[in-house]
Amino acid sequence: MDDGTWDARADDGGDPACWLSRVCPECGGLADEDPPTRCPRCGSELPAG
Numbered sequence: 001m002d003d004g005t006w007d008a009r010a011d012d013g014g015d016p017a018c019w020l021s022r023v024c025p026e027c028g029g030l031a032d033e034d035p036p037t038r039c040p041r042c043g044s045e046l047p048a049g
C-alpha cells in the first residue's frame with residue numbers, strides 16, 4: 001500500500017528525548033553528554049530529568 005502513510009517516527013530508531021534533554025534552554029545549544037551537565041556554548045546548567 002503506497003498511500004503515503006509513511007511514519008517518520010518508525011524510521012528514527014531512537015528516542016528523541018535522548019537528545020532533546022541535552023538542548024540548552026538558554027541558547028539552544030546541544031550538550032555533548034546527557035544532563036546533568038553544562039552547556040558548552042553558554043555554560044548554563046542542564047538539569048537531569
Ligand SMILES: [Zn+2]
Nearest residue numbers: 024027039042
Ligand atoms: Zn547554552
